[in-house]
Amino acid sequence: MAELATIARPYANAVFELAKRDDALADWSRMLEVLTATTGYEPVIRLLDSPDLPATSKAFRLAEVCGDELDDRGKKFLQSLAEHDRLGLIGEVREQFEALRAEELKSLDVEVVSAFPLSDAQSDALKQALSNKFGKEIAIESRVDQGLIGGAVIRAGDMVIDGSVRGKLQKLAENLGQL
């Protein structure tokens, strides 16, 4: 959500700068992943939504649930979120943190949806071409969707390259519809 992103930005920036200074990007990434996964768990959701607990004790219990996965810095992060009653933002903070981290590491997650499974050679060729285009290390996540009929759709963040037969047919339909 647009508004959540705005609120989460200072937290994500702070965490990212801290992690970069301590050279602990991977640690933080791991901690945020655990926190996000935990907050998606039904009893934890109920805990976080419960109106009769103050935010600081919610943060305390959340840290307890995570146990050893969370170090001191992680617990302090939770407390500072709780101080402003922003525990609901963990997922958003993680998303922005990962975006910043990817930028820092010059890596790009690309989703490739194709009509048929990609062969290794195709996947490598695609990786090479995309890395030339974006100038970044490419991590491909491929998925098969037969609804595309043929070709593939490549999605990298906001950028979308639609080379599927379905997309072409749609374009044709729109074009003919204007007659």
Next chain:
Amino acid sequence: MQQLNPSEISDIIKNRIQGLDVKAEAKNEGTIVGVSDGIVRIHGLADAQYGEMIEFDGGLYGMALNLERDSVGVVILGDYENLTEGMTARCTGRILEVPVGRELLGRVVDALGNPIDGKGPLNASMTAPIEKVAPGVIARESVNQPVQIGLKCVDAMVPIGRGQRELLISDRQIGKTAIAIDAIINQKRSGIKCVYVAIGQKMSTIANIVRTLEEFGAMEYTTVVAASASDPAPMQFIAPYSGCSMGEFFRDHGEDALVIYDDLTKQAWAYRQISLLLKRPPGREAYPGDVFYLHSRLLERAARVNAAYVEQFTNGAVKGQTGSLTALPIIETQAGDISAFVPTNVISITDGQIFLETQAFNSGLRPAMNPGTSVSRVGGSAQVPFMKKISGGIKLALAQYRELAAFSQFASDLDDATRRQLEHGERVTELMKQKQYAPMSVAEMGTSLFAANEGYLRDVAVDKVLDFEAALLSYMRSEHAEFMNDIDENGTYNDDVVATLHDAIKKFKDTQSF
């Protein structure tokens, strides 16, 4: 109905398929996160530009108006009922454009330039962005050629020049549109191309206007841009800019054009609606902070440009021709309140205004122009010499009449000179009346005003003044046709012309009845 030719249709389809560009290209995509009253908020679209066209599924377009850090606010140009949260939207890399060119003459189009008159595709080969920066100082030429409206009161007292912005302002139903339509009809003589932009009006009213224009053969050189009351607010907001771009085509190609915005009050309302929905802070009368700029940037594009600009614009195809775009914006006041926000803004932007008064209208004076408060700040230097000489006396007579009108009820106690002035003023006021759809040529207007100036109306009863005028003009047309044509063409004013007019009017009064 036109007969459908099957081979023709498959040809069209074949061409369409051949011409279709299906290259896969990288596009900036975003996701709709909120839909409300024709406004959508889109997450993503990091590359969106201000005013860029945003494409939705199903060939629907929008315009990016709010660029925020995490979202883009887009107004939808069309039906937004089918949009839902989670749908995708794509950047097109194009600023909103409309078709322009000669193909649009005689057509009725919507605010995006799509034909809505059922006469088939436009086949316009050119497009132009709807928002353009007005020509600068270097590109401009002074306003010194007239636009004849064909109404005695306007052409004599508030003359309009090519490239001028003259505001028409009054309450509803007093005759603003009537003046504008007469102005279009009268351009049959001048060859000025016209664009009529209808904003927030009833479709039936627009249809009536189009029919009237067709009846008088005025659609041949006119484009109607219609954004009716049932069109979404963004369409009403952009319609004037679209119409302006269509008129600018002629200006930039060394021709003259006249654009009428009917009316800008409704455009400001539409813009206020959009702005409030986009959560921009409301100011005076709940209008957003940039409502002045909304109108000033539009009206600034009405201009007269010099030959060098035209030559540069057309890459040397048109040489030695100046171009102009004259604007007649219309503002509707509420209960005569001209000090409301939008009227004061537009009054200060334009080069003069024509005030129409409810009281004058109700007392039978039509057009109901108030000669005291109506002004034209630049048109005087554009008037043809013939009209300029003659109109001076008319303005004076009406000014004196206004001053004395309060005493008119004591007519019996007044001295002769005052009474004569009052009587003269009464006749001139009567002479300013003119029927709708009956614009007059320069020679016709000049002749009847000359008769008034020189006192030929003194022995004509007030209620016979218009009959006298009609008879005089038909006499002049039949007996002095050459003289009248000469004045229409050259507009010269000299002793010969004065002598001919005196002789003709005297002879008319001696020999004719009315």
